[in-house]
Amino acid sequence: MIEVDGLTKVFPGPVTAVDGVSFRADRGEVFGLLGANGAGKTTTLRMLVTLLAPDGGTARVNGHDVVREPEAVRRSIGFLSVTTGLYERLTARELLVSFGQLQGLPDARARAERLIERFGIGPFADQRCGRLSTGMKQKVSIARSLVHDPPVLVLDEPTVGLDVLVAQTFLQAVEEARDEGRCVVYSTHIMSEVERLCDRVAIIHEGRIRHAASTAELVAEHGSVEAAFIARVTAC
Amino acid sequence: MLRAVLAVVRHELRLQTRQAQSLLLFLTLAVGAGPLGLVAMDRWMAVTEQSAERSAKTAPIQLSADPPIPSWLVEDDNLEIVPGPVTSDDLLEGGESYGHARIEGDEVVLTRPFAVTRSNMLEGRLVRAVRRSNVDRVKAAVVASGEPWEPPLALRWRRETRDEDARAGEMAGRSLPAMLFFLLLSMAMYAAVDVITKEKEKGTAETLLVVAIDRRALLLGKALVVFGLTALVGATWVLGLAASEGLGVLRVPNLFEGAVFTAANTGVLLMGAVLASLQVSAAALVVAALAPSFRAASILSMPFVIALMAPVGFASVPTVELGPSTLWLPVSNVVLAVRSLMAGELTAGLGAATLGVVVAQTAATLGLAGWILSEVDPFDKGLDAEARRGTGDFGHDAFVLFAVAMLGFWFFGTVMQKADPVLGLIGSLGTLLPLAALLGPVYVGAPLRETLSLRAPSGRDLALGAAMGLTVHGVGLLVAAVMQPFLQTPDAVAQGILDLADTPLPLLLFAGAVMPGVCEELLFRGALLGLLRSRYSIVVSVAVSSVMFGFMHLDLARIVVTAAMGVAFGALVVRTGSIVPGMIAHTLNNALFFGLASAGVASDGLGIGLVVWALCATIATGGLVSLAGRGRPGIRMEEGGRP
Numbered sequence: 001m002i003e004v005d006g007l008t009k010v011f012p013g014p015v016t017a018v019d020g021v022s023f024r025a026d027r028g029e030v031f032g033l034l035g036a037n038g039a040g041k042t043t044t045l046r047m048l049v050t051l052l053a054p055d056g057g058t059a060r061v062n063g064h065d066v067v068r069e070p071e072a073v074r075r076s077i078g079f080l081s082v083t084t085g086l087y088e089r090l091t092a093r094e095l096l097v098s099f100g101q102l103q104g105l106p107d108a109r110a111r112a113e114r115l116i117e118r119f120g121i122g123p124f125a126d127q128r129c130g131r132l133s134t135g136m137k138q139k140v141s142i143a144r145s146l147v148h149d150p151p152v153l154v155l156d157e158p159t160v161g162l163d164v165l166v167a168q169t170f171l172q173a174v175e176e177a178r179d180e181g182r183c184v185v186y187s188t189h190i191m192s193e194v195e196r197l198c199d200r201v202a203i204i205h206e207g208r209i210r211h212a213a214s215t216a217e218l219v220a221e222h223g224s225v226e227a228a229f230i231a232r233v234t235a236c
Numbered sequence: 237m238l239r240a241v242l243a244v245v246r247h248e249l250r251l252q253t254r255q256a257q258s259l260l261l262f263l264t265l266a267v268g269a270g271p272l273g274l275v276a277m278d279r280w281m282a283v284t285e286q287s288a289e290r291s292a293k294t295a296p297i298q299l300s301a302d303p304p305i306p307s308w309l310v311e312d313d314n315l316e317i318v319p320g321p322v323t324s325d326d327l328l329e330g331g332e333s334y335g336h337a338r339i340e341g342d343e344v345v346l347t348r349p350f351a352v353t354r355s356n357m358l359e360g361r362l363v364r365a366v367r368r369s370n371v372d373r374v375k376a377a378v379v380a381s382g383e384p385w386e387p388p389l390a391l392r393w394r395r396e397t398r399d400e401d402a403r404a405g406e407m408a409g410r411s412l413p414a415m416l417f418f419l420l421l422s423m424a425m426y427a428a429v430d431v432i433t434k435e436k437e438k439g440t441a442e443t444l445l446v447v448a449i450d451r452r453a454l455l456l457g458k459a460l461v462v463f464g465l466t467a468l469v470g471a472t473w474v475l476g477l478a479a480s481e482g483l484g485v486l487r488v489p490n491l492f493e494g495a496v497f498t499a500a501n502t503g504v505l506l507m508g509a510v511l512a513s514l515q516v517s518a519a520a521l522v523v524a525a526l527a528p529s530f531r532a533a534s535i536l537s538m539p540f541v542i543a544l545m546a547p548v549g550f551a552s553v554p555t556v557e558l559g560p561s562t563l564w565l566p567v568s569n570v571v572l573a574v575r576s577l578m579a580g581e582l583t584a585g586l587g588a589a590t591l592g593v594v595v596a597q598t599a600a601t602l603g604l605a606g607w608i609l610s611e612v613d614p615f616d617k618g619l620d621a622e623a624r625r626g627t628g629d630f631g632h633d634a635f636v637l638f639a640v641a642m643l644g645f646w647f648f649g650t651v652m653q654k655a656d657p658v659l660g661l662i663g664s665l666g667t668l669l670p671l672a673a674l675l676g677p678v679y680v681g682a683p684l685r686e687t688l689s690l691r692a693p694s695g696r697d698l699a700l701g702a703a704m705g706l707t708v709h710g711v712g713l714l715v716a717a718v719m720q721p722f723l724q725t726p727d728a729v730a731q732g733i734l735d736l737a738d739t740p741l742p743l744l745l746f747a748g749a750v751m752p753g754v755c756e757e758l759l760f761r762g763a764l765l766g767l768l769r770s771r772y773s774i775v776v777s778v779a780v781s782s783v784m785f786g787f788m789h790l791d792l793a794r795i796v797v798t799a800a801m802g803v804a805f806g807a808l809v810v811r812t813g814s815i816v817p818g819m820i821a822h823t824l825n826n827a828l829f830f831g832l833a834s835a836g837v838a839s840d841g842l843g844i845g846l847v848v849w850a851l852c853a854t855i856a857t858g859g860l861v862s863l864a865g866r867g868r869p870g871i872r873m874e875e876g877g878r879p
Contacts (some may be wrong), residue, residue, distance in 0.1 A: 050445075050446070051442065051446065070447055072448075073449060074446055074448040074449075075448035077446065079443075079446040081442065083442060085438040085439030085440040085443060086440070087251060087438075087440055087441070088438070089254035089764045090254065096249065098246075099443075099447065100688055101243050101246060101247065102243050102244070102247055102444075102449055103448055103449075104239065104240070104243070104449075144443070159861065208425045
């Protein structure tokens with residue numbers, strides 16, 4: 001579903017933010033990208049969702065190349081990050097309808113209503129997004145990322161700044177997405193989330209994948225994901 | 237593609253209608269700005285006329301008897317003169333105060349503007365007025381009139397009085413496009429920043445850019461909304477003016493005698509507003525694409541507004557017409573086309589060509605915006621003010637401060653000086669420039685004392701300032717003498733100098749030397765140089781602040797000389813770490829200018845003495861410069877840093 005091969009990004013400076021990153025993620029799987037701040041997680045995912053152009057390597061999402069077929073890639077993905085914003089002037093309902101229409105859905109309103117019901121947005125669906133709490137916003141955000149029913153979800157540190165209860169609801173939604181057969185790429189530096197959600201994990205440090213294995217293998221080898229992470233990063 | 241564009245338009249309109257108060261504000265402005273602007277212009281003209289009347293009351297001027305006629309009164313066919321007393325009024329004609337003239341019957345009619353330069357100032361007014369004229373023709377005219385040809389000679393000039401309707405039409409041609417463009421620019425910038433820059437700032441760009449939609453459709457949809465809103469405001473402005481005139485609300489006696497907003501003219505102006513909206517919207521999208529935040533957009537918008545208003549000003553010059561050469565100038569072409577159409581002079585071919593060029597230019601500009609959006613990293617916060625505050629980098633803020641300060645100074649300064657030349661000069665220099673110099677750094681959060689180089693100078697620093705003042709003036713006179721055949725001061729500046737010439741010397745020195753010396757230094761070598769140095773090297777900072785100083789003087793002849801002076805004063809601040817020596821040098825330079833002029837010492841008359849003066853002062857200054865920084869470690873600023 002996602003095939004990344006030798007992906008590289010060099011920013012002016014020059015700073016090599018991502019250096020030959022390769023990984024695969026499949027349908028019905030949560031693939032974790034684990035790394036400290038500045039490790040290259042966000043840049044990798046931004047290339048994957050066509051927000052940034054790679055300087056080297058290739059990436060395919062749902063069979064589409066991110067450089068040659070960006071529109072087809074975008075049709076296949078739902079993207080959510082800690083920095084993705086909501087239009088504060090629109091209500092939650094208007095926002096979902098608007099994005100449905102932008103995605104070219106013929107039944108954007110009906111789709112919005114289904115998502116409102118599924119994520120429990122109803123009580124605040126007609127409030128402007130600018131007045132919603134962080135948890136409410138995150139519910140609207142994940143509904144927004146699923147509005148066009150994408151087979152792939154790319155989530156970049158989505159629980160940063162959320163309180164524990166809201167984060168739990170969010171993680172539950174990710175599990176549901178996986179159970180529906182979606183491929184989820186999940187970047188984080190929170191070890192407990194990795195242990196709970198991810199089937200496989202790639203540890204990224206200073207722009208390079210240092211280790212890739214299943215979560216179960218990591219825990220078996222080092223006792224915990226955290227111990228595995230520290231061991232792999234300090235070994236660099 | 238069309239479906240995608242329409243989806244984007246619907247999305248953007250949904251967003252825009254959620255901030256109805258902002259749109260209402262713009263539409264209200266559009267209705268009110270036209271009539272209000274015209275009333276303001278009318279007041280301006282009334283003040284100008286009062287100023288001319290006051291000048292007319294000054295005493296007649298006599299030509300000096302010794303020497304009777306300077307030797308440089310050489311070939312010129314355009315001047316003929318009749319005898320009689322000369323008053324300042326004879327030398328004033330709105331913005332075209334001095335001119336070559338031809339004789340018609342018993343009147344002398346000005347035919348083209350005269351240039352007044354630094355050295356002319358030293359010769360006395362009348363000599364300025366007859367400079368470049370043919371002395372033989374002057375003499376022949378006097379003799380032919382039956383007057384004896386012997387000094388003291390008094391000459392009478394008569395002003396050319398233009399037809400009132402032509403004057404109103406010209407004023408309309410100059411003022412309406414400028415006001416319309418300013419309004420359109422404001423709206424286009426506001427809308428473009430909202431649909432592009434704020435998306436980046438608020439993080440919604442990230443959300444929108446991962447939507448399965450063609451990027452070109454995204455840009456086109458946004459551009460259509462910006463264009464639509466801008467054109468709506470422009471059309472409201474034109475219709476508001478037409479309605480005001482139709483209802484008799486608009487009564488501006490100084491500007492328009494007859495009806496301007498006839499049905500045909502209103503139609504032409506509406507079309508012009510639509511075309512202009514296309515151009516400014518595309519340009520505003522380029523700025524919005526470059527800016528990562530609202531603050532960054534505000535930094536970039538100032539040079540953008542100036543860059544687009546300059547062609548409006550150019551196209552408002554009466555002698556400039558639409559043709560194969562001017563057709564290609566963005567913005568100017570629309571203004572000129574509107575003027576030609578209103579005058580009924582635009583041919584179908586030229587009209588079609590203009591339309592084609594405007595559409596092509598808009599498409600190219602939009603293409604540029606698209607390219608920037610695809611090339612510029614949307615997550616780069618390099619221009620973001622909040623990010624820079626922590627790093628102490630205020631280099632970009634210097635450009636905004638300069639633009640804001642100069643717009644204010646040029647506009648309000650001119651109004652104040654029209655009301656009273658001397659007090660206006662003191663008032664505008666004494667309030668506008670220090671306010672900008674103090675509020676600018678405070679607003680951006682730069683440390684005031686360091687930025688303005690507010691440090692008590694040593695005695696050596698003060699001596700250096702005085703020596704630099706002497707040097708700058710001597711060298712300045714030399715440069716002015718060399719440049720005089722090529723570049724001459726335009727009338728508006730000459731007018732300003734003339735207005736000061738009747739002032740008592742102490743007041744003249746205060747207005748023309750002390751105030752500029754203190755206040756201009758505070759802004760240019762204080763705030764602007766200080767802000768620039770937080771980002772750029774010393775050489776670049778001094779150079780840029782000097783060019784800014786040159787541009788404040790608004791004419792080519794003085795830009796070069798004053799920019800060079802700026803370098804000297806800037807070096808002084810860098811060398812001594814204090815703003816005070818620069819103030820002394822600047823004050824002394826200006827005082828010498830006015831002092832020598834009042835004493836009647838002509839620069840031409842200094843001859844070799846001028847060269848000796850410049851050389852001696854330069855050597856003395858060089859010696860002091862080499863001493864100035866010694867024995868005070870830590871005072872001098874380091875390269876690219878703060879004191």
